[in-house]
Amino acid sequence: xxxxxxxxxxxxxxxxxxxxxxxxxxxxxxxxxxxxxxxxxxxxxxxxxxxxxxxxxxxxxxxxxxxxxxxxxxxxxxxxxxxxxxxxxxxxxxxxxxxxxxxxxxxxxxxxxxxxxxxxxxxxxxxxxxxxxxxxxxxxxxxxxxxxxxxxxxxxx
Numbered sequence: 001x002x003x004x005x006x007x008x009x010x011x012x013x014x015x016x017x018x019x020x021x022x023x024x025x026x027x028x029x030x031x032x033x034x035x036x037x038x039x040x041x042x043x044x045x046x047x048x049x050x051x052x053x054x055x056x057x058x059x060x061x062x063x064x065x066x067x068x069x070x071x072x073x074x075x076x077x078x079x080x081x082x083x084x085x086x087x088x089x090x091x092x093x094x095x096x097x098x099x100x101x102x103x104x105x106x107x108x109x110x111x112x113x114x115x116x117x118x119x120x121x122x123x124x125x126x127x128x129x130x131x132x133x134x135x136x137x138x139x140x141x142x143x144x145x146x147x148x149x150x151x152x153x154x155x156x157x
Contacts (some may be wrong), residue, residue: 003114005085006033006072010042010149013130015122019087022116024060032057036069043131043155056145074109081111085157088115089123128146 005023009016009032023030034049044052046067054065068075074083084104086097094115101113118125130143134152141149 002029002081003083004076015118015125018118032065123137
């Protein structure tokens, strides 16, 4: 069975990778789907985000990184999948993610959303926190893979 794990991944963190690793053990194939359109202003371009996601997930042979635009439920259907993976860190995430899952179910009832929780050591990580730390020139080695830390350092020079 194939699953789609969508997000902006701006940047991809150890928390995202932890969820991806869990999903890769549960499914035959996982598509890490990097969203083109987001309501947020991205620090990295779509091409940069796809490259960083590809590099950092290369140790997982059943993971493929693709970009998409438009509705994630349409992309999931195009990929011939009926499973969408979403990560949860806190109660506040659950409220937001539940509302997304219910909306997606209304649009495509055949697609199931599965929520995965990262390991405790990554529970607090968020891309926005990482970007703030990078802007303040913090050491990022505990939060993101080395290539992401380097890309962030170059971005905030």
